[in-house]
Amino acid sequence: MDLSFTYNFPALRGKQATKEYFVVMCPLRLIPKIFLFDEEEIPAAYRAQRILNRSRIPELTNYILDNPSDYVFSSITASIDGEIVFEPFNNNGSTMLDLGMLRISMDSRFLINDGQHRRAAIEEALKITPELGDETISVVFFHDAGLSRSQQMFSDLNLHSVNTTSSIGILYDHRDPLALITKNIVASIPLLKRYTDNERVSLSKNSPKIFALNFIYNTNRRLISKNKGDALSSDEQQFLMDFWSHICPLIPEWKDVMEKRLTPRDLRINSIVGHSVFVEALGEVGKQLKLDSPNSWKERLVYLQNIDWSRSNTTDWLGRAFLENGRIQKTGQTIGRTAERIRELLDHYYRLNK
Secondary structure, rough: OOOEEEEEEEEEEEEEEOEEEEEEEEEEHHHHHEOOOOOOOOOOOHOOOOOOOOHHHHHHHHHHHHHOOOOOOEEEEEEEEEEEEEEOOOOOOHHHHHHEEEEEOOEEEEEEEEHHHHHHHHHHHHOOOOOHHHEEEEEEEEEOOOOOHHHHHHHHHHHOOOOOOHHHHHHHHOOOOOHHHHHHHHHHHHHHHEEEOOOOOOOOOOOOOOOOOOHHHHHHHHHHOOOOOOOHHHHHHHHHHHHHHHHHHHHHHHHHHHHHHHHHHHHHHHEEOOOHHHHHHHHHHHHHHHHHHHHHHHHHHHHHHHOOOOOOOHHEOOOOOOOOOEEOOHHHHHHHHHHHHHHHHHHHHHOOOO
């Protein structure tokens, strides 16, 4: 290899499955220049990477730009299709043997195995804030052994990864205003604090909890028509807190669980109020009542305690919260139908008592 025409990176050498790999710190400005994607028109069977999902790029780009002092990206993993030489800084057999200079021929091709969306987001962020170019990201290089090796690497990296649940994402998110108020609500209301699962997005029939954190987050989104990352006014935050404080004592079955007269398991089996379709339907109901009756929405919600929430009440909930086979199903349509029926029943009891 002609050492006059090489990329040179200080690197740490390691070994996995008898094969060497190298970890380097790469300046962000080099990322778009040396790391390439497979072209989209190449058939999938002949690519070593999936097609870039460009809809993800703006969100990742904004993440970098909006958090210049505390964004964090995991390593990019890439294959080198070309000649490489690793020169240890010290050849005397000491621990410095695996610290050295990685020299890569300039006609090599770099193929990303994991991190193509990070690479695209970095490229877009650099167009807006070029000074980011001096920052670095860690890159793990493998010497490419052909397309089959690169495809297998992509498969292995993604097959064994475990995505976090949306509830965990909400729990660990300290930037999203909606996530912050949701966690404050859960921490402030005894029923929610005791019976909210902060990790799962759905609850098994034997779960000791009534809610998953994402149930409450999604309901809050519906209540104030906001999305992740949107700013919240103090009035909106207060409305969310007031809403949950008001309704939690109004559902008889929730009160029974809180007072140990009913188990969460029996609640889910016999009632719709232990399922996300019901909780999110309440968000639609609360939003509409706040719009239609801004001064009396609390008064109208009081009649939640008069409604029969049992799954045996097929008149109200069959074809809405659950199907002919008795299975609870949460879709946009079932949430909407359930919310509509709840509003009708609230109006009925409100008029009845006027």
